[in-house]
């Protein structure tokens with residue numbers, strides 16, 4: 001389940017399961033509403049993607065303004081396809097990337113207000129978490145590696161360690177490669193099945209290739225941590241099938257921009 005929100009020509013995705021909470025400011029950006037051109041058109045949030053830095057800076061500013069988030073309140077991940085998560089506070093604002101101890105962090109969570117968590121995406125899932133009882137937010141970058149190594153499970157355990165009851169946690173799995181387009185060879189298939197033979201239920205074979213449903217695997221991993229089925233929502237949007245709306249690493253053969261996931265409590 002998802003909703004496309006439009007503010008002028010800026011478009012972002014939200015999720016009905018989280019939209020009911022008026023204290024949340026959040027969204028998953030699309031390609032719409034920025035100034036970049038060509039393969040990066042138009043809302044590219046990624047520095048170092050090959051796009052002009054000026055355009056990315058402008059996009060970043062537009063995105064923050066439209067979502068009503070101050071750039072100085074943002075804490076970004078340092079994504080390396082790990083299952084590492086980090087509890088962050090105000091001291092991480094803006095300077096996270098300069099901290100030598102702050103590396104290889106694919107998921108962030110906090111109970112602080114006015115602290116915006118941010119991840120980057122082009123086919124990998126952004127998984128948004130919220131505990132409305134204890135007021136804790138989390139955001140994970142879960143590509144296939146983060147899915148196999150269960151970053152969403154790590155996030156739920158992080159919330160519980162802080163003080164959550166897992167039955168209260170809500171989660172939304174954002175736009176990313178669907179089973180239609182997540183195609184792998186024998187080696188990756190083996191990695192999945194060695195991790196958990198149960199993942200075979202989320203796999204189909206097409207000729208020599210294997211297709212896993214990463215959305216359902218992430219959901220399964222969250223259920224295993226004690227979350228409730230009705231508290232987990234899958235957006236169902238495949239980034240490669242919807243390349244006009246989203247950047248897709250596979251769909252654009254690596255030459256693409258990045259979208260952002262953002263979440264903050266007011």
Ligand SMILES: [Zn+2]
Pocket residue numbers: 177178179180181182238239240241
């Ligand atoms: Zn697809």
